[in-house]
Amino acid sequence: MKILATVGAFALGLISEDVVWIFSNLIGKPIEEEAMGCLCSGIFALLLLLLLERLKVFTKRASIPASGCWNLILLFLGSVFLAEIVTERMESYEWTMISLELICMINLGTYHIYHKVVENYEERIEKAEILQENRMYLKQLEILQQSRQNTRILRHDLKNHLQLISSYLEKGEYEKAADYIESIEELQSVKGEYVKTGNVAVDSILNYKLEVIEKQTGCKPQLQIDIPCESMISEADLNIALGNLLDNAGEALQKSDEKHLDICLK
Incomplete structure (x- = not known):
């Protein structure tokens, strides 16, 4: 893959130079200076790369941020400038080639480092997602355990509850019976359980x-x-969709004076 990527980069550079040369001749203003031609073809190649990136040729997580784009542009412009100085000032052909090769190695090394940083960033995101998913399922497990414990307690004392409710009904104390039933329902509620859909x-x-x-x-x-x-x-897509929506809602609530959160899920 790295060999193919290298060959593709060189091919893209050649195509960019040809396109710039043909376009400059078509508009009647051929580029005669080598530095200007290199600069234009380099910028055109960079734009093609950014276009490919935007067309999702690369993974979404590996997309180049704005700061990274500016760094790559500065690296490219600096390399073109240094290459022009080297070719103009040095009289020795051997030293000129060595200098240009060093500039190329600096570029390749920078791109390689950037690629490793992106890979590390992807791993951090994946670990964070797995950690959050584990926390969510652990929370749900705690809710289920608490719910089962409440159910066991209710079953154990069910006879006493029914006798007291029956006593209230026999005496005509319906409000007390209703309040007691409501208190039993509160005992059954589990802290942190907002939904129970199954x-x-x-x-x-x-x-x-x-x-x-x-x-x-x-x-x-x-x-x-x-x-x-x-x-x-899939649960993964559901996690991403619901998680992002709730995160956005939480951030908006923190900035809002009047806080309301209505969730409708069908």
Whole structure:
């Protein structure tokens, strides 16, 4: 792949020079200075590379940020400038070739370092995503364990609860019976459980993210969730989509004076 990339880079350079030369002749202003021709062809090659990058030839995570583009442009312009000085000032052909080869090696070394930095950045993103996913499922596991414990407690004391409710009903104390039933429902609630759809992926993402948002902003979300237990898309895509939406909502809430978070998922 590296050999093919090198050959492709040289081919792109040759094509860029030919295009610049042909275009300059077509407009009736042929480029006679070698430095200007190298500069124009180099810029054109760089634009082609950026175009290929924008067309998703490379992976999304390896896309060149704005600062990286400026660094590459400065490196390219500096190399062209140094190459022009070397070819104009040095009288020895051997030393000229050695100098140009060193400039090429500096460029290749810089590109190689940048590539390694991008690979390291991709690994960090992947590890962060795995860590967050593990935290979400761990949170959901804690919720399930707490829910089962509450259910066991309710079953253990169910006879006593029913006797007390029956006593209230026999005496006509319906409000007390309703309040007691409501208190039992509160005992069954699990801290940190915002949704319980049966869809493990959705429940894990929402319960984890919404707890973080409420802690950071103090905003309690209003939920309308109506989804099947089985996801119609992959859990990875679901995690990315819901995670990004909730992260954006959390950032907006932190900047907002009036905080409201309404979630409708169907």
